[in-house]
Amino acid sequence: MSFKSISHLKSLLDQNKISIKEIAETYIKRIKEKKELNIFIYFNEDKIHEQVKEIEKLPNDKTLKGIPIAVKDLFCTAKMPTTAASKILENFKPTYESFVTQKLVDQGSMFVGKTNLDEFAMGSATNTSYFGNTINPLSKNDNPLAPGGSSGGSAAAVAADLCLGATGTDTGGSIRQPASFCGVVGIKPTYGLCSRWGIAAFASSLDQAGVFSKNVTDASILLEEIAGHDQRDSTSSNVQIPSFSKNLDPSLEGKVIGIPKEYNIDGTSDEINGVWEDAIKSLEKKGAKIKHISLPHTKYALPTYYIIAPAEASSNLARYDGVKYGFRASDAKSLDDMYELTRSEGFGKEVKRRILIGTYVLSAGYYDAYYIKAQKVRKLIANDFVEVFSDCDLILTPTAPSAAFPLNEKQDDPIKMYLNDVFTVPASLAGIPGISIPYGNDKQGLPLGIQFLSKHYHEQEIFNAAFALEKDYE
Numbered sequence: 001m002s003f004k005s006i007s008h009l010k011s012l013l014d015q016n017k018i019s020i021k022e023i024a025e026t027y028i029k030r031i032k033e034k035k036e037l038n039i040f041i042y043f044n045e046d047k048i049h050e051q052v053k054e055i056e057k058l059p060n061d062k063t064l065k066g067i068p069i070a071v072k073d074l075f076c077t078a079k080m081p082t083t084a085a086s087k088i089l090e091n092f093k094p095t096y097e098s099f100v101t102q103k104l105v106d107q108g109s110m111f112v113g114k115t116n117l118d119e120f121a122m123g124s125a126t127n128t129s130y131f132g133n134t135i136n137p138l139s140k141n142d143n144p145l146a147p148g149g150s151s152g153g154s155a156a157a158v159a160a161d162l163c164l165g166a167t168g169t170d171t172g173g174s175i176r177q178p179a180s181f182c183g184v185v186g187i188k189p190t191y192g193l194c195s196r197w198g199i200a201a202f203a204s205s206l207d208q209a210g211v212f213s214k215n216v217t218d219a220s221i222l223l224e225e226i227a228g229h230d231q232r233d234s235t236s237s238n239v240q241i242p243s244f245s246k247n248l249d250p251s252l253e254g255k256v257i258g259i260p261k262e263y264n265i266d267g268t269s270d271e272i273n274g275v276w277e278d279a280i281k282s283l284e285k286k287g288a289k290i291k292h293i294s295l296p297h298t299k300y301a302l303p304t305y306y307i308i309a310p311a312e313a314s315s316n317l318a319r320y321d322g323v324k325y326g327f328r329a330s331d332a333k334s335l336d337d338m339y340e341l342t343r344s345e346g347f348g349k350e351v352k353r354r355i356l357i358g359t360y361v362l363s364a365g366y367y368d369a370y371y372i373k374a375q376k377v378r379k380l381i382a383n384d385f386v387e388v389f390s391d392c393d394l395i396l397t398p399t400a401p402s403a404a405f406p407l408n409e410k411q412d413d414p415i416k417m418y419l420n421d422v423f424t425v426p427a428s429l430a431g432i433p434g435i436s437i438p439y440g441n442d443k444q445g446l447p448l449g450i451q452f453l454s455k456h457y458h459e460q461e462i463f464n465a466a467f468a469l470e471k472d473y474e
């Protein structure tokens with residue numbers, strides 16, 4: 001049986017054409033068949049069957065009743081362990097549910113498992129995980145490809161039909177880039193729209209939860225469920241959450257769409273620029289007005305991000321000291337020794353690199369030159385967007401500078417890996433929402449994504465434009 005979307009499965013459920021138990025069995029079977037892709041860190045059939053019993057008791061008007069959802073293993077879940085893909089949290093069992101996953105549980109969703117990611121969400125290929133690489137389900141046999149990262153497991157789970165929706169987090173692109181690599185929809189909402197409570201912190205001023213799905217309507221359904229104010233996260237916004245799915249409107253008549261010249265960078269393939277061009281033409285045809293714009297500080301976004309994110313990470317990850325949670329090295333002779341051994345053995349190479357960079361840019365003597373400077377540039381980048389949005393409704397860009405690349409490519413070159421984020425980090429630094437939708441393929445048939453950005457809290461605008469363009473491929 002194939003289920004095209006959340007609404008499709010819901011209608012089958014409403015007509016009693018399928019039971020919640022059968023949904024569970026279908027997805028368990030599929031997940032087992034795709035085991036070699038290493039999409040899940042945690043998968044336990046019994047846990048799924050236990051949920052079936054609970055879900056069956058819920059009233060039928062629960063929006064996500066019986067909908068199979070995969071959860072990035074960065075969200076704390078009360079009934080499943082949470083590792084952040086790190087050895088340091090290998091045996092961590094949270095005693096509580098994150099805000100976002102609690103919302104999904106309350107609406108009756110069925111968690112099929114916890115998905116693989118880059119360790120502590122640091123990466124762009126889901127290859128820094130302590131639990132091994134995830135393989136992009138779109139790979140051909142002889143050429144395994146990366147699913148993107150850091151939420152690569154979640155994007156792959158949706159692409160491989162192992163769930164109908166998945167949670168992700170996006171600090172600098174970790175929802176949008178894997179969505180692009182796996183040919184699915186991924187939205188990072190406005191910073192603060194979803195509470196960060198219960199999500200293992202990477203860079204707190206940037207971290208934002210969001211979702212993956214098969215189409216724009218499903219993304220809008222999921223986002224309206226997980227968004228909302230939460231007192232336990234002081235940066236959570238207290239705004240009214242619109243009914244995104246009910247308000248979906250593909251008409252683009254009179255909308256002004258900015259095309260930033262700075263996103264035309266060396267090294268982007270002609271195919272990606274071609275897809276961008278096609279999308280621009282389609283928007284014009286649908287009545288939108290195209291405006292060529294400039295975001296002059298974009299070129300500083302990547303270096304700015306790679307100062308601020310590691311700085312915050314070095315501080316956030318100080319809590320993993322062998323005392324409070326998870327792993328502790330066994331053969332230490334003193335307290336200092338215990339800290340040192342625990343952190344050296346518990347963290348992987350990329351996480352250590354970030355902690356070192358972060359500690360360096362925050363240290364006395366370098367703080368002003370790096371961290372404070374980066375904060376100032378961050379403000380300039382955000383101001384560029386404010387300026388442009390005074391007469392544009394949306395911005396359209398490619399999502400990533402390439403299609404999915406081979407599994408081990410860029411593995412030994414962090415700078416090359418960081419370049420993946422060139423189109424996604426500016427929006428993260430500005431805190432504005434962004435969506436990636438699949439729009440065309442490259443010569444090898446791999447999906448390419450395009451990205452819409454808009455003002456803070458204008459998710460509806462983004463959903464509408466994505467909904468309109470999605471129709472070109474129906």
Ligand code: GLN
Pocket residue numbers: 121122123124149150169170171172173174175202309421
């Ligand atoms: N690839 C970026 C990084 O490695 C973004 C990660 C993310 O958004 N979590 O930091």
